[in-house]
Amino acid sequence: MFLRDVWTITAKDLHSELRTKEAWNASIAFSVVILLLFSFAFDPSSEQIQEFSGGLLWMTYAFAGALVLNRSFARELQNDCLDALIASPVSSAALFVGKALANFAMLFAVELVSLPVFVLFYNVPWSAAQVWPMLLVLVMGTWALTVIGTLFSALTVNLRLRELMLPTLVYPMMIPALIAAMTITTNVLAGNPVGFGMRFLVAFDIIFTLLAVVFVDTVLVG
Amino acid sequence: MNALEISDVWKYYGDFPALREVGLNIAPGSTMALLGRNGAGKTTLLRIVAGLARPSRGSIKIHGSIGILGHGIALYDELTAFENLTLFGRLYGLPDPRKRADEMLERVGLARVRDGLAREFSRGMRQRLAVGRAFLHDPEVLLLDEPFTALDDLAIAVLQSMIKSMRERGRTIVMSTHQLREALELASHVALLQRGQIVHTGERTQQMLDDTGWLYKTYGDN
């Protein structure tokens, strides 16, 4: 059954990650470091920080997220686990969705942990009314990053130049979603209406999720 | 009704045919030894049958579930022996994965180290766990890619005993191998693959057992 298979894969990835905490630690540490570095580059106390607060946040998430997404299929290479997974009755689509959900959970957790750091370092004014829109954009934006990152993790898993090809392919593909998320976040933090960006992000998520599920079997098997 | 029907399978790498017009019908309960030099196409054929690659032409019909045991052990280092087998039990859709995992650990002699992490096992223990994984769901058809290579004595003994018990229960086994002696002893049938083509297929005879090079000399082109 599809959903049960998806859950088995998601649970396995999260279970493994909780055991080793490799990607988790690296990702959190990296995102805090980036936020710190950016605060040296841009004076956090200035008024102008409002204008690119969304940009800063999503840059941090994109880079820290790459650490998680790269490992997604790469972790299966050790001991040839990927072959065993593909040969099992679990469909490629279930394998993909399971991994995407696990990646999403990890990325979302990293984001939730770094968000207070961001609010603190950059003195971002905060109000209760912003919580729901903020969560919404976090979910939609992170899903876009996850879907693209997981699909390309599958595509590049067997390539010699995986470490080089994954960022090269993934970052340009993510840019429209990143820009939308950045704009929406900046608007939410400034208390402005959200605008066209949200509809774009939703459409982007739906289209790329469909494309990914359709093509993951072609990518993994042929 | 054949357990495994390989019809007119071709596999191209670019325009180069790695497999040409491969046809094999394997009756249920038989043990087929797939012989051939390095590069003859044995691994390619097994990967296609296992569903890890698509044939360029032709089809595979399998009646029942498949189990695979390849070069990699296909186990997660960060999970325990019990967790590994339970995971694969779930992936194969077994009704009671935990009970089956315990049974299998007993069978391969790893019940004592049930809760040990796979990464801490010795090489032989990992191999036995891998054998356990391959046979876990009691597949109708078992595909073994050079199974006797790089196994220690205890693992070989375990594997041989499991193959024998599968045969007694009427399961079908396809085994690619170099180690002619060990494979031919277990085999009821042989197929010789040369440069991507099946050049001989038939019952395993005593003559093949007595003179292990006879098959190559008779049907090979050296």
Added chain:
Amino acid sequence: MREKIIIGLAVFAGALLAWNMNTIFTALPDELNQGAIYRIIYFHVPANILGMTGFGLGMFLSIGYLVTKDLRYDALAASVTEVSLVFASIGLATGSIWARIIWGVWWAWDYRLTSWLVCWLIFGGYLMLRRAVDEPNQRARFAAVVSILGSVNAYISYKSIEWWNTQHPQPVLSIRNGGGMAAGMEAPIWWNLLALACFSAILVMVRMRQEGFAREIDTLRRMAHSQ
């Protein structure tokens, strides 16, 4: 025969281009607001039309490969995409030059420019990916997936001036309900498009022949190694 077609096209396109340049530089007056630099539109627009159409065509060819598994579709997709990338580069460069004169900056981060740059990056990545994969069928599969996903971005770029307020000028061509340009000013865009399309056809044919050779060499190498 093939050589004859290539030479014929080259001569035709060259003559057309020469005649068109003559029109552009001598017959047409300067544009009212932009002055002389507006003439860059005669390369900027055709190059971008070819680039975007090419990326879209590449998507259909990629789907063709995935459906038929015929490597010729893949060879054509790669050739068309590579040539389109060249024209996209020309489009970006000519746009940048125009922007420096008219807006005072080499680049602006509006949605049209950004999304087109993203396309350029994606299809540049497409070419890099092709070089990173050794087996032709696997290469074709992966490239096809990237091409199809990348085309979504090409579509975003195409629609960007409708969906967002962009700094990039709105459509002026009569076919896009832009009201058209002044009499005689629009035609050279289409003539240039024809000429550049002929050149792109030549480039694709040359590239296809290279792909054919590469395919033969690959097969020979595999045969040699299998002995």
